[in-house]
């Protein structure tokens with residue numbers, strides 16, 4: 460019934476908003492004030508910018524758009540508009556200092572919870588208002604991942620800790636599976652909190668292909684390095700080759716060589732690169748070159764989604780590789796429960812019907828595809844979420860990393876970035892076309 464739907468919506472909105480704020484609070488209270496206002500990399504905003512931007516977007520989409528309130532502090536809107544100021548410029552803006560940014564975000568949140576409690580979501584507004592709460596919770600979680608990236612770029616002593624994933628026996632299953640050819644349903648029309656770029660559901664023809672059962676590991680990637688992969692132009696696209704030569708890139712970001720072994724810096728701690736863990740912090744050019752060296756290629760975005768959602772028993776598409784149930788800790792490494800991907804072959808309960816593992820969680824997976832709209836795409840609620848980013852300059856990543864909250868992760872969820880980006884929690888798996 461409608462009343463029940465409204466109560467369920469209120470409950471879900473409240474839980475996801477609270478979860479997001481707990482994470483934002485952790486990420487902005489585990490370092491001292493100078494670390495909140497400093498720019499740890501020109502690629503990132505100061506943490507205190509993300510904090511007030513989270514509050515400002517929440518004010519915009521929930522207090523102003525849904526509840527019809529006036530702007531609380533119209534003079535700060537411009538500071539926190541991501542399109543007005545590129546990240547590199549943000550530290551020089553007259554940003555709210557940490558205490559004020561915190562107070563502003565908390566004030567917005569207090570008013571939002573009042574709106575949520577008293578709103579009577581009638582049938583017509585239920586879907587629309589519900590989406591606005593879901594979008595805002597996802598937005599905050601996406602910035603929490605962005606802030607975690609900033610933490611990884613920050614130098615200095617460790618500020619964040621989390622237990623490591625459960626050790627698992629060495630994965631000995633097949634290295635790839637065959638995904639049969641034929642049409643499947645890509646995207647979604649029914650998922651209430653899906654973002655505009657995931658919609659609408661449509662049929663896609665995908666020829667038979669093989670795909671890796673796990674993401675590519677550090678061990679496998681080290682073999683590429685040891686084989687001279689970074690010194691051999693054959694494996695690289697011309698743009699990729701000139702990029703790695705110009706920037707002297709010889710290994711994933713945060714790796715360095717120490718005598719005979721590769722070490723990496725991870726959230727303030729240096730460790731030996733773990734061979735069974737999915738490779739992290741590679742750009743699209745590196746993923747693409749590795750795949751070519753291995754005699755393979757990156758999957759297209761449609762192939763990735765078919766591997767993740769197509770159920771050969773029914774011919775339909777599920778929400779996740781394991782079915783339609785929301786993710787639990789048994790299914791996938793999500794939500795910053797750990798500060799690293801789990802070893803390849805983890806989470807058997809999360810595998811797809813064809814036996815593909817770790818499609819959701821652990822590392823964002825580069826695909827070969829440019830970020831493009833689906834047929835029938837409608838920008839919603841604003842063009843600057845997805846539409847302005849469509850085009851060949853952005854490559855699609857799928858599946859989500861250990862730093863993605865379940866609310867911002869689905870079999871249909873699409874992320875995108877420039878092919879040079881590698882501070883993000885990015886890895887990949889490879890594919891090959893099946894013989895006809």
Ligand code: AVJ
Nearest residue numbers: 598601602605844873874875
């Ligand atoms: C979807 C991760 C590319 O961080 O630029 C945050 C998400 N959009 N605020 C980004 C987003 C507006 C976006 N990505």
Ligand code: FE
Nearest residue numbers: 512541598602
């Ligand atoms: Fe944002």
